[in-house]
Amino acid sequence: MSSLDKAIQTQINNIQKKTGKSLAELAAIAKKSGLSKHGELRDMFKEKLGLGHGDANALVHAIFESDGTRAAEGKNEDAVLDEIYSGAKAGFRPIHEKLMKEINKFGEFEIVPKKGYVSLRRKKQFAMIGPKTNTRFEVGINAKDFKQNARLLEQPKGSMCNYIVNVSDAREVDAELVAWLKSAFEGAE
Structure with missing residues (x-):
């Protein structure tokens, strides 16, 4: 079982504890809805x-x-990226490439391609990158206590990432954004 599978199973176990319901009971609630x-x-x-x-x-x-992982299962990373960055989203590929070039300098981490984005993980996810819509590329960052910044959009508690940074051009992958990502990377040990 990969570390990602273990993390997901732990999350599901915690959800069952929080709700006091088994996965079968939760599935029944979904079906009944x-x-x-x-x-x-x-x-x-x-x-x-x-x-x-x-x-x-x-x-x-x-x-x-x-x-999203199962949607990408059996495909190599390049094939998944080709699907993510196709059509109207093709112009976002240079942003992805520049981000990955910078993030790869941090050290070892796991790249988990999903259906519409890429999850970056160490012991836990530290970032999500990819196009949110045909006109918006998002960098999700999992870190805490960053100083308030107009670029850094704090997300509601319980969101997939603590912060989102919208990026429209590869030139916006600057020292400030890279520093935020590095901080998240270091905190995901």
């Missing part, structure tokens, strides 16, 4: 069970036995 879309179920679990975004998201993936 009549909802079928991932986002609808995630939001329902957040509202009804008080789960944070990350936990609710992981729970829906566990129930559907589908996560």
Whole structure:
């Protein structure tokens, strides 16, 4: 079992403890709701069970036995990146390449391609990078207590990342952004 699989299983176990319900019981709640879309179920679990975004998201993936990793399974990293950066999102590839060039200087970490973004992990995820929409590229950063900055958008508690930085051009991958990513990298040991 990979460290990622162990982390996901630990998260699911913690969700079951928090809610006092087994995964089968949680799946039954999802089925009974009549909802079928991932986002609808995630939001329902957040509202009804008080789960944070990350936990609710992981729970829906566990129930559907589908996560972004499975969508990328069996494909090499380049093939997944070609899918992520295709069509209207193709122009974001240089941002991705510049970010990875800088992040690779930090040391060893795991690259986990998902359906629409790339998760970067050590013992835990420290960053997520990829196009959020056809016109917006996001760098998600998992770190705490950064000084307030107009570029650094603090996310609600329970989100997949603590901060988001929107990037529209590879030139915006500057010393400030790299320093934030390095801090998150160092905190993910």
